[in-house]
Amino acid sequence: MNLFHRHEKEATREYPLLQADHLAIAFDRPVLRDVSITVDHGETLAVLGKSGTGKSVLLKLIVSLLSPDSGSILYKGNDVTRLTEEHLMELRSEIGFLFQGGALFDSMTVGQNLDFFLLKHTDLSIQEREEKIVEALEMVALADAIDKMPSELSGGMKKRAGLARSIVLEPELMLYDEPTTGLDPLTASSIAELILGLQTRLGIASIVVTHDLPTAFTVADRAVILNEGVAVFSGKMEELEHSEDKFLRDYLSASQLNRNRREGILHPTQRMPTIPESAGRAA
Amino acid sequence: MSEIELHHPPPLAPAAAPGELPTKPVIAPSVSGDDGSVWTKWLTLLGGLWVFAARFFKTLARPPYEFREIVRQLNAIGFRSMSLVTVVGVVIGMVLTMQSRPTMLKFGAEAFIPVMVAVSVMRELAPVLVSVILCGRVGAGIAAELGSMRATEQIDAMDVAALDPYKFLVFTRIMACMIALPLLTIYADFLALIGSWMIEKLYSGMSIGLFINSVQSGVDFSDYLPGVAKTIFFGFTIGVVGCFEGYNSKGGTEGVGKSATDAAVTSSLLIILLDVLFVKLTLMFWGPG
Numbered sequence: 001m002n003l004f005h006r007h008e009k010e011a012t013r014e015y016p017l018l019q020a021d022h023l024a025i026a027f028d029r030p031v032l033r034d035v036s037i038t039v040d041h042g043e044t045l046a047v048l049g050k051s052g053t054g055k056s057v058l059l060k061l062i063v064s065l066l067s068p069d070s071g072s073i074l075y076k077g078n079d080v081t082r083l084t085e086e087h088l089m090e091l092r093s094e095i096g097f098l099f100q101g102g103a104l105f106d107s108m109t110v111g112q113n114l115d116f117f118l119l120k121h122t123d124l125s126i127q128e129r130e131e132k133i134v135e136a137l138e139m140v141a142l143a144d145a146i147d148k149m150p151s152e153l154s155g156g157m158k159k160r161a162g163l164a165r166s167i168v169l170e171p172e173l174m175l176y177d178e179p180t181t182g183l184d185p186l187t188a189s190s191i192a193e194l195i196l197g198l199q200t201r202l203g204i205a206s207i208v209v210t211h212d213l214p215t216a217f218t219v220a221d222r223a224v225i226l227n228e229g230v231a232v233f234s235g236k237m238e239e240l241e242h243s244e245d246k247f248l249r250d251y252l253s254a255s256q257l258n259r260n261r262r263e264g265i266l267h268p269t270q271r272m273p274t275i276p277e278s279a280g281r282a283a
Numbered sequence: 284m285s286e287i288e289l290h291h292p293p294p295l296a297p298a299a300a301p302g303e304l305p306t307k308p309v310i311a312p313s314v315s316g317d318d319g320s321v322w323t324k325w326l327t328l329l330g331g332l333w334v335f336a337a338r339f340f341k342t343l344a345r346p347p348y349e350f351r352e353i354v355r356q357l358n359a360i361g362f363r364s365m366s367l368v369t370v371v372g373v374v375i376g377m378v379l380t381m382q383s384r385p386t387m388l389k390f391g392a393e394a395f396i397p398v399m400v401a402v403s404v405m406r407e408l409a410p411v412l413v414s415v416i417l418c419g420r421v422g423a424g425i426a427a428e429l430g431s432m433r434a435t436e437q438i439d440a441m442d443v444a445a446l447d448p449y450k451f452l453v454f455t456r457i458m459a460c461m462i463a464l465p466l467l468t469i470y471a472d473f474l475a476l477i478g479s480w481m482i483e484k485l486y487s488g489m490s491i492g493l494f495i496n497s498v499q500s501g502v503d504f505s506d507y508l509p510g511v512a513k514t515i516f517f518g519f520t521i522g523v524v525g526c527f528e529g530y531n532s533k534g535g536t537e538g539v540g541k542s543a544t545d546a547a548v549t550s551s552l553l554i555i556l557l558d559v560l561f562v563k564l565t566l567m568f569w570g571p572g
């Protein structure tokens with residue numbers, strides 16, 4: 001089972017953890033045209049971009065759920081698209097994947113969902129598994145939902161349960177597809193902190209697909225921004241803030257606008273001038 | 284273990300050869316629509332089914348199996364179909380007896396009604412009717428269930444976690460179908476005879492003892508066994524088609540409905556065609572002369 005780990009000792013530190021070059025994929029129309037990303041050991045990369053630009057597709061390419069039309073994906077120096085089935089299994093057991101909707105197995109309870117992963121990939125006893133399950137669920141504040149069926153959970157709870165399930169095996173690389181979308185701001189920031197904690201405490205590298213800039217700035221070392229099939233930005237988060245590119249400025253200022261409005265709501269005095277007092281009483 | 288190094292070849296993959304990229308997942312072509320060439324669609328579908336079914340035997344060759352899941356599916360597929368099969372079984376027996384009475388009377392062959400009903404039911408009616416009805420109840424159900432798991436990325440999630448969704452979801456359902464169908468057919472055979480006897484009792488006052496005697500005198504295992512045996516293959520067909528349609532379902536929730544319909548249409552058609560083949564084979568072995 002530990003082929004990749006063994007291999008790592010000898011050679012893989014020479015390679016970045018993940019290196020994807022010139023990826024292209026088309027369905028009815030081209031989705032990704034030329035996208036390259038690199039993730040180093042223990043590093044977090046944010047992938048930003050408008051809805052429908054192929055962010056989820058990019059994540060699926062990395063775990064070979066989809067095959068690129070061209071380009072290469074190297075995980076620890078091994079070409080993901082050419083692995084044998086056995087090696088692909090091994091690679092996948094090292095990568096955690098949080099799906100956009102959580103993707104909980106709806107015939108099992110939350111606890112069984114996590115247990116299913118542990119049962120298949122570890123030799124732990126029932127008690128040890130139970131401990132790990134509770135620990136993972138506590139991390140996402142869902143310990144009391146352990147015996148609930150997925151259909152009894154809200155969208156945000158499903159996502160958090162999905163997150164617990166994908167980290168219970170302590171992967172080396174985590175792929176998060178919009179981990180904070182649809183969560184209330186408090187839960188969102190606690191999830192962002194959790195992701196950051198996994199990186200700093202356990203050294204888990206991650207790719208975070210998100211629309212949420214505060215999350216991106218909290219967790220990521222670097223960012224890639226996709227637009228119309230190409231990466232229009234790739235670099236450190238600080239560079240992103242100071243970029244002169246028109247698309248980037250628009251993208252950032254649109255989110256900035258949202259944030260200002262949120263803050264406006266928090267400080268009603270700032271909002272007063274826009275709502276004339278007389279307007280309220282006129283009726 | 285000290286020889287671990289020898290267990291697997293190193294994972295260093297050969298450099299990408301251009302023009303040799305892996306294929307995209309199979310798309311189940313629609314058989315319920317009528318656009319495009321029907322023949323191309325059926326051939327593509329049969330090709331896809333063939334590959335999908337071959338994987339069943341590969342999985343079969345690699346135990347251990349997911350026994351608990353098989354039992355769970357047996358309950359969902361077999362046990363929960365019992366009420367439907369009960370009705371079908373009793374009604375076949377009753378209707379067949381009522382329909383054949385006038386003709387048999389005309390030829391003075393009233394005494395042969397039980398045998399005639401038993402032979403018709405065991406050879407053809409119970410196996411085929413039960414299987415075709417279960418194409419809807421079970422085949423479409425499986426397709427809808429797996430289709431919605433596909434749409435909500437549950438199958439992808441299993442794939443990504445190296446949990447072998449084929450083994451866990453598909454193999455277990457096909458197995459359950461192959462076990463449930465023969466059992467349900469035997470059950471339907473039995474109920475059809477009861478239905479037939481009830482009608483005989485009503486019309487001619489025949490006692491149960493006489494009815495059983497009459498059936499036993501004219502029915503042997505060559506009427507019974509091939510009928511039950513072929514439902515193993517029908518069960519296989521229902522399982523494979525249902526799983527294939529669901530597993531390869533496309534287009535989110537809308538695709539789920541289409542997968543379910545296609546599963547029911549395709550599997551019932553295949554079963555009827557397969558039946559012709561089986562009848563031919565049975566007659567070759569046990570045929571007259």
Ligand SMILES: Nc1ncnc2c1ncn2[C@@H]1O[C@H](COP(=O)(O)OP(=O)(O)OP(=O)(O)O)[C@@H](O)[C@H]1O
Nearest residue numbers: 027028031049050051052053054055056057058100
């Ligand atoms: N399996 C597939 N088959 C066909 N088309 C697909 C498939 N997966 C994705 N697409 C198409 O690729 C495009 C990109 O999809 P993707 O889900 O990656 O977008 P996204 O960037 O994740 O958007 P969002 O932020 O809304 O999640 C979409 O137009 C989608 O319709």
Ligand SMILES: [Mg+2]
Nearest residue numbers: 055056100177
């Ligand atoms: Mg997406």
